[in-house]
Amino acid sequence: MKLYLIRHGQTQADVNGVICGSSDIGLTELGKQQAKHLANMLASVRLDGIIHSGMLRSEQTANIILGQRDINLETQTLAQEICFGQWELRCHSEVKSSATVSYADWCRDWQLAEVPGGELFADFSQRIRRALNQLYLRPANSQLAIIGEQGALSFMLAMMLKLAPADMLRFPFHQGSLCEVELTNGYCVIQRFNDTGLLAMPEASSLGSSTNQCLAEP
Numbered sequence: 001m002k003l004y005l006i007r008h009g010q011t012q013a014d015v016n017g018v019i020c021g022s023s024d025i026g027l028t029e030l031g032k033q034q035a036k037h038l039a040n041m042l043a044s045v046r047l048d049g050i051i052h053s054g055m056l057r058s059e060q061t062a063n064i065i066l067g068q069r070d071i072n073l074e075t076q077t078l079a080q081e082i083c084f085g086q087w088e089l090r091c092h093s094e095v096k097s098s099a100t101v102s103y104a105d106w107c108r109d110w111q112l113a114e115v116p117g118g119e120l121f122a123d124f125s126q127r128i129r130r131a132l133n134q135l136y137l138r139p140a141n142s143q144l145a146i147i148g149e150q151g152a153l154s155f156m157l158a159m160m161l162k163l164a165p166a167d168m169l170r171f172p173f174h175q176g177s178l179c180e181v182e183l184t185n186g187y188c189v190i191q192r193f194n195d196t197g198l199l200a201m202p203e204a205s206s207l208g209s210s211t212n213q214c215l216a217e218p
Contacts, residue, residue, distance in 0.1 A: 034176035035064035081149035085117030
């Protein structure tokens with residue numbers, strides 16, 4: 001099975017530098033350009049289906065990649081980003097100053113800490129595992145594009161590689177780029193990661209690659 005793991009294009013939350021998990025926001029104009037760039041990168045690739053998380057930013061990215069292809073566009077809500085509750089669409093500095101104890105707890109151990117009104121990491125991780133289990137039931141020769149959000153994609157990849165949950169932080173998915181993996185005989189092999197299809201690094205960075213803090217977007 002070959003999978004193309006794709007983070008959605010840029011949103012206003014990325015521009016504003018705020019925490020964005022379950023907030024359902026769409027793409028900026030740059031985000032749409034990034035999705036079109038990915039559509040061009042995948043134009044000659046056989047895809048048996050495109051799966052998105054159901055979040056607006058990922059659905060819009062998926063629709064642009066779909067274009068005129070005559071293939072299934074599917075929604076997998078189990079693969080949605082974690083919910084940050086009362087921290088949604090607020091910057092880290094604001095959250096830190098207004099909720100010192102809970103934010104400090106989260107920074108110290110984000111796998112166990114409780115975000116006010118948010119989703120526990122244990123529940124989030126179980127959702128992603130269920131989504132993966134459903135993915136593994138598909139035909140072994142499937143080639144699929146999976147469009148989602150930063151935290152969900154990074155945890156999914158860590159689980160495919162049979163790594164610890166904390167290793168998800170090793171995989172910051174850049175916008176406007178591809179991650180290609182192959183699942184063969186129980187093994188996951190990364191063929192390329194954050195590939196923009198461009199040779200010049202300044203051009204690649206202009207497509208919106210960004211550094212993310214833990215699970216939060218950006």
